[in-house]
Amino acid sequence: MTNIYLAGPDVFLPDAIEVGRRKAELCARYGLVGLFPLDNAVALATHDASMQIFRGNEAMMDQADAVIANLTPFRGPSADAGTVYELGYMAGRRKLVLGYSNDPATYAERVARHQPITPSDGLLIGADGLAVEDFGLPDNLMLIHSLELHGAPLVTPRKAPGDVWRDLAAFEACLRIAAERLTPDAAR
Amino acid sequence: MTNIYLAGPDVFLPDAIEVGRRKAELCARYGLVGLFPLDNAVALATHDASMQIFRGNEAMMDQADAVIANLTPFRGPSADAGTVYELGYMAGRRKLVLGYSNDPATYAERVARHQPITPSDGLLIGADGLAVEDFGLPDNLMLIHSLELHGAPLVTPRKAPGDVWRDLAAFEACLRIAAERLTPDAAR
Incomplete structure (x- = not known):
């Protein structure tokens, strides 16, 4: 079983659960298991909700063989801070790091x-x-060159799609790379 | 010799070299060696300057025992993307991760x-x-709880200092923690 951690500010979308479901379905199509961050699975009113989310996400990253990070700019010129943290963490764990941005x-x-x-x-x-x-x-050199050296170059569309938060073409391109690298013997 | 990687958008300041020198001097006062990112030591006109910077910074992180990350918000509500990447990378390498923000x-x-x-x-x-x-x-939960679990809680002043990019009181508080954790037997 090859697990891919699905990092991204997708968790902040009003339809986060639906987007996560679509990503997990695409993973399955490539013989991969997508692990979606827990932000939406924890009762937010719990007194230590944010720590529970952290621990759950870290445990999922430790179980995963790779990360696919949605690095589309978020509230500024760079990617979402939580996602960038996770990209760095996975590079530090020596996992395969892949990423895409829907803003070229x-x-x-x-x-x-x-x-x-x-x-x-x-x-x-x-x-x-x-x-x-x-x-x-397209973003800070630490992110971009980490992808090149520890995974594959950032995937970006030639032109930003109409809905940068829900278009999954660049995400699927990352999945293809993950499947080739991690499950090379699987029939495709 | 205990090495501390000094992550932060400080490298983008007009007086980056001077700020790096002051940080390194403070490190020495605590018996620590500060490693300042290479962004200013590489000839920017070289065709692969950004890759040289990446490789140099990664090598310094791999040599370092800890990171002190300047997580003061940068061009948006969150910390600088390169710094956040480095925080994640060091947490993934199981190094001591410390950070401060001059914006409480x-x-x-x-x-x-x-x-x-x-x-x-x-x-x-x-x-x-x-x-x-x-x-x-003060920022995305992944950064804040990583510091708590893999280092020490984010250091912030009660009130933002007049010059958020050059006030080093919160940085020095991180140094004190680093020295206590990493060189407990040194005379202080």
């Missing part, structure tokens, strides 16, 4: 949506006074 | 600075249509 823009383009950027001395400087990474990558 | 606000308060939030059915929903984590924590 570069990081500098994404920052420019939120604040003016000024070139200065060969660097780009944000209105916040801090430098803007300018390597033509 | 809760995650929901931080999101509310960028977009209106509406209560609905016991949840908070952002104008983006996605739920806002509402556990009274």
Whole structure:
């Protein structure tokens, strides 16, 4: 049984459970078991609900052979912090790390949506006074190169789909890679 | 020799090298060696500069006994993506993970600075249509509880300092914890 941890801010969608179900079904089609984060399975009123979610998610990551991280920008130019944490954790555990983003823009383009950027001395400087990474990558270099070295390059569509939170084409491309790497002998 | 990886968006400051020098000096005062990310030590014009930075940072993390992550919010309600990746990576490597934020606000308060939030059915929903984590924590639960379980609770000042990017009091509090945990026999 090959388990894939399905990281992403999908858990915050109003239809999170439905999106998780669709992802798990796609996993099954590729002979894989999708483990969806627990955020929606814990009674939020419990006094230690957030710690229960953490422990459950960490246990699922430890059981999983790979992560597929939804790195579509979330509330800013970068991916969701929880998802990025999980990507790093899985790379640290030496698991296969895969990711996709439904926004193909570069990081500098994404920052420019939120604040003016000024070139200065060969660097780009944000209105916040801090430098803007300018390597033509879609997000911080630590995420992007981790995927390249410990998994496969970030999967992005040529053009953002109409519904960036529910289009699963890039997710399915990651699944294909996971199946090839982790279950090479399975009939497909 | 006890090495501490100094993660943070500090590398993007105009005076990054000076801030890194001050952090390294503080480390030395606690008998620790601070390893500052390489972003400023690589010639940015090199064709594979970003990959060189990644490989250098990963090698430093693998050599380090602990990370102290600057999790002050960066370009949105959450911490810098590269720093969060590194926190996750170090937790995955089973190193001591410590972190601080110079912004003591809760995650929901931080999101509310960028977009209106509406209560609905016991949840908070952002104008983006996605739920806002509402556990009274300063950032995504995965980061905050990782620190609690794999290091020490996030260090935050009672009140944000005047210069959130250069005030090192919370950083020094993390250093004190690192020294106690990692060099318990050293005279202090």
